[in-house]
Amino acid sequence: MKKLFFIILCNLFVINKSYGLIEVDITRGNLDPLPIAVSPLHVDIKSEDFKDLKIKDLGSNISKIIENNFKATGLFNPLKKEAFVQKPDIAHLKPRFEDWRLIKAQALVTGKILIKDQKLKVEFRLWDLAAAKEMTALAFTTTPSNWRRVAHIISDKIYERLTGEDGYFDTRIIYVAESGPKSQRVKKLAIMDQDGAKTKYLTLGNELVLTPRFNPTNQMVTYMSYFRNMPRVYLLDIETGTQEVVGNFPGMTFAPRFSPDGKKIVMSFAKDGNSDIFAMDLETRVVERITDHSSIDTSPSFSPDGKFIAFNSDRSGLQQIYVMRSDGSGVKRITFGNGIYGTPVWSPRGDLIAFTKMRKGKFYIGVMRTDGTGERLLTENFYQEAPSWSPNGRVIVFYRETKSGSKGEGFTAKLWSIDITGYNERQLKTETDASDPSWSSLLSK
Amino acid sequence: MIFNKNLKNVLLVIFTTLLLSACSTAKKTGSAGDDAYTGKETVKYLASGVPDRVFFATNKSSLTTASRATLRKQATFLRKNKKLNVTIEGHADERGTREYNLALGERRANAAKDYLMTYGISGKRLSVISYGKEKPVNAASTPLAWSQNRRSVTVKVN
Numbered sequence: 195m196k197k198l199f200f201i202i203l204c205n206l207f208v209i210n211k212s213y214g215l216i217e218v219d220i221t222r223g224n225l226d227p228l229p230i231a232v233s234p235l236h237v238d239i240k241s242e243d244f245k246d247l248k249i250k251d252l253g254s255n256i257s258k259i260i261e262n263n264f265k266a267t268g269l270f271n272p273l274k275k276e277a278f279v280q281k282p283d284i285a286h287l288k289p290r291f292e293d294w295r296l297i298k299a300q301a302l303v304t305g306k307i308l309i310k311d312q313k314l315k316v317e318f319r320l321w322d323l324a325a326a327k328e329m330t331a332l333a334f335t336t337t338p339s340n341w342r343r344v345a346h347i348i349s350d351k352i353y354e355r356l357t358g359e360d361g362y363f364d365t366r367i368i369y370v371a372e373s374g375p376k377s378q379r380v381k382k383l384a385i386m387d388q389d390g391a392k393t394k395y396l397t398l399g400n401e402l403v404l405t406p407r408f409n410p411t412n413q414m415v416t417y418m419s420y421f422r423n424m425p426r427v428y429l430l431d432i433e434t435g436t437q438e439v440v441g442n443f444p445g446m447t448f449a450p451r452f453s454p455d456g457k458k459i460v461m462s463f464a465k466d467g468n469s470d471i472f473a474m475d476l477e478t479r480v481v482e483r484i485t486d487h488s489s490i491d492t493s494p495s496f497s498p499d500g501k502f503i504a505f506n507s508d509r510s511g512l513q514q515i516y517v518m519r520s521d522g523s524g525v526k527r528i529t530f531g532n533g534i535y536g537t538p539v540w541s542p543r544g545d546l547i548a549f550t551k552m553r554k555g556k557f558y559i560g561v562m563r564t565d566g567t568g569e570r571l572l573t574e575n576f577y578q579e580a581p582s583w584s585p586n587g588r589v590i591v592f593y594r595e596t597k598s599g600s601k602g603e604g605f606t607a608k609l610w611s612i613d614i615t616g617y618n619e620r621q622l623k624t625e626t627d628a629s630d631p632s633w634s635s636l637l638s639k
Numbered sequence: 640m641i642f643n644k645n646l647k648n649v650l651l652v653i654f655t656t657l658l659l660s661a662c663s664t665a666k667k668t669g670s671a672g673d674d675a676y677t678g679k680e681t682v683k684y685l686a687s688g689v690p691d692r693v694f695f696a697t698n699k700s701s702l703t704t705a706s707r708a709t710l711r712k713q714a715t716f717l718r719k720n721k722k723l724n725v726t727i728e729g730h731a732d733e734r735g736t737r738e739y740n741l742a743l744g745e746r747r748a749n750a751a752k753d754y755l756m757t758y759g760i761s762g763k764r765l766s767v768i769s770y771g772k773e774k775p776v777n778a779a780s781t782p783l784a785w786s787q788n789r790r791s792v793t794v795k796v797n
Contacts, residue, residue, distance in 0.1 A: 375778065376775065377776065405737065425741075425769065446741070449741070462738070464742055464769065467750060469742035469746075490743065492738045492741075492742050508739075512698065513698075536735070536736035536738070536739050537736050580736070597780040598778055602779060
């Protein structure tokens with residue numbers, strides 16, 4: 195996590211916005227994914243060696259990451275390279291559109307890379323094969339060790355051009371890595387690229403850690419730790435590794451989340467059997483009480499404009515979701531359906547709240563409008579919770595635990611994602627068992 | 640012998656059927672949420688005859704009659720051992736969201752603490768910690784395991 199994520203956008207040449215070009219509708223479940231050919235990026239023969247990077251394979255490695263990203267969206271169908279009809283360098287200059295159409299491709303991605311003076315120069319083009327036109331093109335320079343991010347940034351640009359929405363590939367997920375038997379789990383904070391690559395462990399597993407969440411700039415993480423058997427909310431600087439307790443509460447603090455401007459942490463504080471919601475200003479260290487009720491108030495989550503907080507309370511008797519102004523006034527219950535509700539998380543677009551619902555021994559991840567109407571349950575299982583949004587508000591990541599046998603055998607915890615359309619449910623690759631995912635915002639924005 | 644075996648099987652079937660029907664009636668008659676564990680499995684003892692834990696119904700933190708009896712024994716034990724401090728650990732089963740369960744465990748531990756205090760034990764001797772659903776004592780995914788995990792456990796500190 196060094197400061198190598200510096201990307202210089204050199205020039206942005208030719209962006210055709212003429213209508214009639216291909217478009218992908220992501221507001222519905224897509225049962226007919228767009229056939230797309232991702233040509234391996236051409237590696238310029240003038241490229242110089244860089245550390246132990248295998249430059250020869252770099253072009254096809256980048257295209258493989260792009261393909262995997264596209265496949266995981268469920269919106270695209272990357273075609274097999276064996277069928278490709280042109281060499282990468284020639285296709286990048288000018289594709290023979292009619293030949294590519296023969297293999298049923300509708301869009302083509304081409305590109306080339308050059309490593310010179312310790313810099314990686316990348317350019318790529320997206321072609322509409324039916325209209326025989328270039329749709330978008332981009333060139334940029336970065337440090338060669340950033341090559342995976344290059345693939346994700348290209349993926350984002352293409353996704354944006356084809357769907358009209360921001361992408362979510364140049365992002366990370368922080369989560370809790372789990373190992374060991376169910377009754378003695380070892381838990382560590384871990385961070386990885388959205389596609390499961392580059393996993394790093396941020397704590398050693400000596401103490402229990404839970405519920406990590408990114409700040410808006412993805413440099414800080416707030417989480418809960420049982421360090422010295424004192425369950426408290428912590429703040430971790432990912433770059434420097436420094437950690438500190440948030441506030442000076444005489445009891446357990448938990449369920450932390452940042453405000454959308456990153457200046458505050460909102461969390462629960464439990465005292466004498468009662469949990470209420472508090473916020474602490476990270477600069478002034480001023481602690482503010484937000485709720486004052488004899489019930490459990492927890493899982494606070496800000497609206498993206500910072501004006502409201504959704505939270506979980508059992509003030510009606512059982513867990514339900516409430517919304518209030520961020521100063522604690524105007525509390526309104528928004529869930530009235532059958533079952534009980536937890537973990538409200540406001541969408542980054544502001545239009546929806548994701549939640550966990552428990553009903554008749556089943557757990558659901560769902561979304562609803564911020565007034566509680568329009569509830570849609572996306573997935574049902576034995577146990578799943580903790581939704582977190584992709585930065586474009588189209589995909590939700592959560593964790594799912596399996597039923598275990600009489601000795602706890604067969605127990606697993608894994609990260610899963612699902613589109614808010616309810617389609618495209620898939621398990622995320624993690625090195626270990628995993629829970630409590632939190633999705634970063636776009637790193638290159 | 641063969642007849643005997645068959646008879647055994649028939650008896651077994653009848654017995655199981657009886658058991659099953661007993662279970663289903665119990666479910667029907669038992670009031671909602673009244674599923675606190677009443678057995679002795681998993682229980683340890685602070686001293687002879689002083690159980691270390693009490694059990695709770697699903698989503699509840701109220702003390703059952705049996706829990707009160709256990710806590711009175713703990714209070715007597717703590718009055719006799721004036722220098723002893725304890726931590727009360729509150730736990731929840733795996734059938735709830737993590738954050739809510741942390742709060743619920745804290746509420747359960749405090750329910751036990753409050754009751755001990757009404758029997759004259761100073762709050763200074765009683766610390767509280769919630770582990771939510773993080774430390775199940777029975778790792779199975781069964782109603783029995785869940786009932787054993789919904790607990791508060793009094794642990795000697797010194």
